[in-house]
Amino acid sequence: MMKKEIICTVCPVGCVITVEGENGSIDSIEGYTCPRGKNYAENEFVSPVRILTSTAKLTGAKSPLVAVRSKTPVPKDKLFDCMAEIRKLTVSAPLKRGDVLIENVCGTGVDIVSSADVK
Amino acid sequence: MYEIKCDVCVVGGGPAGLSAAVAAKKAGAEDVLIVERDESLGGILQQCIHPGFGLKLFNEELTGPEYYGRFIDEAEKVGVKTMLGSMVLDVTENVVTCINSEYGVCEIEAKSIVLAMGCRERTRANIVIPGTRPAGVYTAGTAQRLMNRQNEMVGKKVVILGSGDIGMIMARRLTLEGAKVEAVVEIMDFLAGLTRNRVQCLDDFGIPLLLSHTVVDIKGNNRVESVVIAEVDENKKPIESTKREIECDTLLLSVGLIPENEVTNKAGIKISPITKGPEVNQYMQTSMPSVFACGNVVHVNDLVDNVSAESATAGKSAALYAAGKLGKADAIAVKTGENVRYVCPQNVVAGDESVDLYFRVMKPEKNVQITVCDGEKVLFKRKAIKVNPGEMEKATVNLNGISELVVSVKEV
Numbered sequence: 001m002m003k004k005e006i007i008c009t010v011c012p013v014g015c016v017i018t019v020e021g022e023n024g025s026i027d028s029i030e031g032y033t034c035p036r037g038k039n040y041a042e043n044e045f046v047s048p049v050r051i052l053t054s055t056a057k058l059t060g061a062k063s064p065l066v067a068v069r070s071k072t073p074v075p076k077d078k079l080f081d082c083m084a085e086i087r088k089l090t091v092s093a094p095l096k097r098g099d100v101l102i103e104n105v106c107g108t109g110v111d112i113v114s115s116a117d118v119k
Numbered sequence: 120m121y122e123i124k125c126d127v128c129v130v131g132g133g134p135a136g137l138s139a140a141v142a143a144k145k146a147g148a149e150d151v152l153i154v155e156r157d158e159s160l161g162g163i164l165q166q167c168i169h170p171g172f173g174l175k176l177f178n179e180e181l182t183g184p185e186y187y188g189r190f191i192d193e194a195e196k197v198g199v200k201t202m203l204g205s206m207v208l209d210v211t212e213n214v215v216t217c218i219n220s221e222y223g224v225c226e227i228e229a230k231s232i233v234l235a236m237g238c239r240e241r242t243r244a245n246i247v248i249p250g251t252r253p254a255g256v257y258t259a260g261t262a263q264r265l266m267n268r269q270n271e272m273v274g275k276k277v278v279i280l281g282s283g284d285i286g287m288i289m290a291r292r293l294t295l296e297g298a299k300v301e302a303v304v305e306i307m308d309f310l311a312g313l314t315r316n317r318v319q320c321l322d323d324f325g326i327p328l329l330l331s332h333t334v335v336d337i338k339g340n341n342r343v344e345s346v347v348i349a350e351v352d353e354n355k356k357p358i359e360s361t362k363r364e365i366e367c368d369t370l371l372l373s374v375g376l377i378p379e380n381e382v383t384n385k386a387g388i389k390i391s392p393i394t395k396g397p398e399v400n401q402y403m404q405t406s407m408p409s410v411f412a413c414g415n416v417v418h419v420n421d422l423v424d425n426v427s428a429e430s431a432t433a434g435k436s437a438a439l440y441a442a443g444k445l446g447k448a449d450a451i452a453v454k455t456g457e458n459v460r461y462v463c464p465q466n467v468v469a470g471d472e473s474v475d476l477y478f479r480v481m482k483p484e485k486n487v488q489i490t491v492c493d494g495e496k497v498l499f500k501r502k503a504i505k506v507n508p509g510e511m512e513k514a515t516v517n518l519n520g521i522s523e524l525v526v527s528v529k530e531v
Contacts, residue, residue, distance in 0.1 A: 006316050007314060007322070009315040009318050009319070013504045013505050014505070015316040033504075041215070050319060050323070051170040051180060052295075053168045053169050053170055053182055054295065054296075055167070055168060055266075055267055055270070057270070062158070063268065064269065064270040065267065065268060065269075065270050067168035067182060067184045068168075068266065069168075069170065069182050071183075075202070076323065079295065080295070083296075086171050097184065097185050097188050115168065115182040115184050115185050115189050116182075116184035116185070116188065117184075117191075119530060
């Protein structure tokens with residue numbers, strides 16, 4: 001049985017929600033004060049995900065770097081693996097925000113895209 | 120001297136300036152010119168590569184460059200003009216003087232002016248940390264610029280003083296880039312920044328947050344070798360017996376922001392001693408009627424979405440002023456009641472319109488009632504489970520026939 005205290009980030013109240021369960025199933029969930037908070041804590045317990053942002057080396061522009069992001073959130077435990085892939089990347093100008101730079105990073109099904117426009 | 124004429128001149132091309140310029144153009148101003156000292160638009164958001172922008176305005180989680188990118192697209196579409204690499208030296212009622220390496224000194228004659236210069240970070244000198252003066256002490260924003268725009272890593276073992284948002288965001292950024300963040304140290308007994316950042320930037324990576332602690336000494340000759348931290352008592356005085364040394368090569372400071380108002384001061388515009396920014400009315404109009412102000416130059420915001428909203432008001436008002444459709448009416452001061460540090464706008468012109476009052480509390484409180492009163496009459500009432508100085512609050516009131524306004528936050 002695993003017990004986790006989760007601080008809800010849906011709104012500024014920051015309820016502390018306690019979730020108990022095992023292998024991705026939830027046995028008890030306490031401390032939430034709204035349905036959005038309950039939903040947040042459930043997802044956070046079963047499969048926490050985060051948007052990853054970083055920079056990639058850039059050629060052909062004034063700036064040496066371009067800001068990049070995962071188009072959608074990636075599993076939290078894959079953040080450092082994804083960083084290692086982004087670090088290998090060198091891209092060249094011009095770029096538009098949303099341009100795909102790495103497809104399906106680390107098998108997550110998520111693309112790493114440019115988050116800035118570079119002329 | 121190079122001379123330019125325009126309807127509305129916007130000083131600063133960050134999120135506030137961009138939003139104001141777009142709004143001015145949309146409100147009918149013919150010639151809108153942004154003067155920006157950087158070589159590119161976007162301001163501080165150019166180094167804010169993290170997500171979290173636009174949740175209110177676009178209902179999407181954007182990065183800094185994505186957020187201002189949308190405003191640049193809009194500015195180009197509506198035909199806002201820009202002067203980059205131009206440092207503004209002086210602002211008077213209808214003239215903005217700037218210097219530019221191509222044209223030298225330029226005088227811009229404008230029917231109205233919008234100040235959108237943003238803010239600067241407080242430094243080691245502002246908070247007077249004892250110790251030697253080695254390399255490796257940075258403000259969090261400087262480190263952010265070095266890492267995210269200039270491709271320079273700032274250190275390997277890092278202590279961060281202050282739990283402001285930029286400090287926490289840099290804790291995550293440094294960790295993702297392979298540095299070890301030993302601790303985030305906060306003198307207050309509560310978090311300075313947003314809870315979301317504590318969870319996603321510190322807790323996610325197991326970075327300790329030490330509340331009621333401060334840095335009392337910096338050691339090292341050429342480079343930072345360690346810092347000494349200590350717990351503080353209720354008067355914020357370090358407790359001798361709690362001192363301990365943390366080995367590190369870098370100290371980041373995230374200890375507050377100050378609106379950048381050198382030209383505002385020089386222009387003789389009234390500055391609030393609390394926000395350190397110009398006092399404004401609901402049109403974001405300063406004490407100099409042809410000059411408007413918006414964004415962090417007025418008061419330091421925690422969300423750029425709020426900056427864009429109030430800047431759109433400033434831009435629209437500046438366009439109306441330029442067209443002779445907005446004057447200067449007598450204003451009523453908005454008063455701060457219990458547990459309210461400041462309210463922006465600081466004064467309002469009575470009339471049948473709804474206005475958003477933004478304010479910050481002095482201390483964290485739970486289960487409170489927020490009220491805005493005109494004498495005995497309650498114009499606005501809302502309960503809040505929690506208020507925190509780090510998170511700006513909003514109250515919307517109608518100003519029809521009001522004679523005074525007092526904003527209060529009381530425990531219930």
